[in-house]
Amino acid sequence: MPTVDPALSLRGLTKRFGDTIAVDPLDLDVPRGSFYGLVGPNGAGKTTTLSMATGLLRPDAGTAAVLGVDVWRDPVAAKARIGLLPDGLRLFDRLTGEQLVTYAGLLRGMDRRLVAERTAELLATLGLTDARDKLVIDYSAGMTKKVTLACALIHGPRLLVLDEPFEAVDPVSARTIRGILHGFVEAGGTVVLSSHVMDLVERICTDVAIIAAGRVRAAGTVDEVRGAGSLEDRFLDLVGAPADVEGLAWLRTSSD
Numbered sequence: 079m080p081t082v083d084p085a086l087s088l089r090g091l092t093k094r095f096g097d098t099i100a101v102d103p104l105d106l107d108v109p110r111g112s113f114y115g116l117v118g119p120n121g122a123g124k125t126t127t128l129s130m131a132t133g134l135l136r137p138d139a140g141t142a143a144v145l146g147v148d149v150w151r152d153p154v155a156a157k158a159r160i161g162l163l164p165d166g167l168r169l170f171d172r173l174t175g176e177q178l179v180t181y182a183g184l185l186r187g188m189d190r191r192l193v194a195e196r197t198a199e200l201l202a203t204l205g206l207t208d209a210r211d212k213l214v215i216d217y218s219a220g221m222t223k224k225v226t227l228a229c230a231l232i233h234g235p236r237l238l239v240l241d242e243p244f245e246a247v248d249p250v251s252a253r254t255i256r257g258i259l260h261g262f263v264e265a266g267g268t269v270v271l272s273s274h275v276m277d278l279v280e281r282i283c284t285d286v287a288i289i290a291a292g293r294v295r296a297a298g299t300v301d302e303v304r305g306a307g308s309l310e311d312r313f314l315d316l317v318g319a320p321a322d323v324e325g326l327a328w329l330r331t332s333s334d
């Protein structure tokens with residue numbers, strides 16, 4: 079029987095920044111059609127991993143493949159399959175929201191009329207129609223997240239990679255985004271997202287990997303990884319619960 083390539087396959091990915099080992103080496107398979115959560119403490123290597131997986135940052139060693147296409151050997155074909163919502167990357171924020179999404183579509187080599195249709199549809203679905211003529215630099219953090227998501231979706235990718243997609247997004251917009259992502263997965267797409275919010279990952283993801291110090295500590299379906307407890311319990315077991323806070327005594331003394 080022919081095997082089906084995973085939506086994303088990472089093998090031996092490694093990255094150092096000077097003396098800091100950010101990713102050390104990391105293996106991960108994201109099955110097609112999954113809604114995959116990456117969780118880990120601050121500095122665990124999630125953003126570095128996702129950047130190497132999507133062609134933004136060259137690994138020191140290892141490979142990344144999207145639906146069987148090597149991201150670093152065949153970046154054009156791989157990137158055509160990926161929609162990316164990066165965390166903290168500079169946008170062309172002197173464009174209006176409408177111009178930014180249009181630009182993302184044209185950069186992908188799409189037909190101008192199709193770009194216009196999809197841009198209008200995406201802005202409407204994400205509640206940005208009224209703000210379409212406003213400069214992105216004047217958008218709120220949540221609006222910026224939504225317009226970046228529109229840019230990630232315009233070319234109809236098969237794999238969506240989202241770094242902290244719900245950060246700064248209000249509950250109404252979060253629900254809209256969840257609806258879009260669920261629809262995308264139901265239609266056969268795959269979503270990989272990083273988040274610090276365990277409840278959210280537990281609620282919306284089918285699969286999860288816990289990353290700490292640049293390595294995968296546990297991976298599988300959400301039920302497999304959390305076992306009998308909650309995902310947060312498992313996370314704290316693997317990553318280490320914080321020690322009792324003993325410092326900051328001055329914060330506990332009342333001085334009226």
Ligand SMILES: Nc1ncnc2c1ncn2[C@@H]1O[C@H](COP(=O)(O)OP(=O)(O)OP(=O)(O)O)[C@@H](O)[C@H]1O
Pocket residue numbers: 095098099100118119120121122123124125126127
């Ligand atoms: N450009 C860089 N130069 C130097 N060190 C870096 C760089 N990018 C990341 N690092 C370091 O690599 C490690 C992993 O960082 P990374 O941003 O991948 O973690 P993360 O899991 O995404 O963290 P967070 O949850 O806080 O966003 C950290 O120690 C970080 O300081």
